[in-house]
Amino acid sequence: MRRDALVAGPLDVAPFLLGKLVVHGEMAARIVEVEAYHGELDPASHAYRGRTARNATMFGPAGLLYVYFSYGMHWCANVVCGEEGVACAVLLRALEPVAGTGEMAAARAAHRRASGPPPERDLCRGPANLTRALGIGKEHDGVDLLSPSSPVRLVDDGVPPPSGAALAQGPRIGISRATELEWRFWIAGNRYVS
């Protein structure tokens, strides 16, 4: 992954990230669904009202991982994009498990307890589920996804982003403002989409 590929607006970077791999240890999963958040121009973004301690990572250089805590129990992961100082990010909403699925299932099962591990299709389905499966938490906020020495990395294995009819687009999920914007992107027909 070249960093300059991420130095662009979130509406360009979001579809570009579809098909890329997120790697953590022996685990790898392919991005199949994302949402774009455009910092200070976007009422639904954490950075809409400017820089705070929580959203500081969003203002960093492209390629950082922004992790935030939500609803008192969930972690969500974003890829920071755009120029440094501009708070753009792409939320990861669903991934297709590629490697290390046993470890992912164990991580999910540990949290779900009684109900056991979810079916493979649901391992990384949903923004909080995928961080749980991959073991991503607050300790990963601000790590450089493009550095070979980082625990969590973004890898391009040559699978091209979807284009034309293979690229689907619609409203973002779970927000209360700017709901008219169709800033969610996914791979059309992919069964791992949430």
Place this chain on the structure above:
DNA sequence: CTTTGGATCGTCT
């Protein structure tokens, strides 16, 4: 299948 309510806490107003 759909609907509903509970969990649970950091952050910003």
Place this chain on the structure above:
DNA sequence: GACGATCCAAAGG
């Protein structure tokens, strides 16, 4: 003091 870029289990149809 309210609320959120959510998920899950239980209950109802």
